[in-house]
Amino acid sequence: MSIAICEYGAGNVRSVRIAFARLGVEETTDVLAADLAVLPGVGSARAAMAELARRGHDTALRERFATGKPILGICLGLQLALEESDEDGGTTGLGLVPGRAYRLDQGRVPRIGWAPVDDRGAFYFAHSYAAETPHATAWSEGIAAEVRYGSFLGCQFHPEKSGALGAHYLETQCLSLV
Numbered sequence: 360m361s362i363a364i365c366e367y368g369a370g371n372v373r374s375v376r377i378a379f380a381r382l383g384v385e386e387t388t389d390v391l392a393a394d395l396a397v398l399p400g401v402g403s404a405r406a407a408m409a410e411l412a413r414r415g416h417d418t419a420l421r422e423r424f425a426t427g428k429p430i431l432g433i434c435l436g437l438q439l440a441l442e443e444s445d446e447d448g449g450t451t452g453l454g455l456v457p458g459r460a461y462r463l464d465q466g467r468v469p470r471i472g473w474a475p476v477d478d479r480g481a482f483y484f485a486h487s488y489a490a491e492t493p494h495a496t497a498w499s500e501g502i503a504a505e506v507r508y509g510s511f512l513g514c515q516f517h518p519e520k521s522g523a524l525g526a527h528y529l530e531t532q533c534l535s536l537v
């Protein structure tokens with residue numbers, strides 16, 4: 360099994376790489392041929408979209424999605440898969456999933472730390488924006504924690520930073536997409 364991590368010059372690439380390596384998954388640079396494409400999180404929406412475009416990852420991700428090949432979006436990666444984001448004064452996303460990312464304005468912002476996801480246990484979060492979409496499938500403190508649409512799975516939390524529970528999520532939810 361192979362993954363392609365769609366790098367954009369920021370993000371949690373190292374920890375994502377290590378988390379999947381621990382599960383015995385190999386990494387490739389071929390976004391279209393990989394069994395699973397991973398769009399990591401952390402960074403700014405506009406800068407991430409510009410760099411994804413510069414590297415051709417935006418086109419490859421749209422093609423993967425159109426042909427039903429699985430994609431995992433983590434944190435900002437989930438937000439980038441939406442049609443748009445309020446971040447940076449408004450940013451057009453990849454348009455894989457209907458919806459938008461909005462700035463959190465209640466509770467702790469940025470929302471950093473461990474929080475429960477439905478009845479699945481506590482995962483690690485670090486974000487100031489969240490997904491607004493009818494395709495949310497799990498929640499954390501009233502915020503969409505997981506989104507599923509077509510061949511896309513997105514999580515607002517960081518499974519690669521969520522210890523054994525996060526590793527279990529990557530193995531049972533993400534790798535099962537392949």
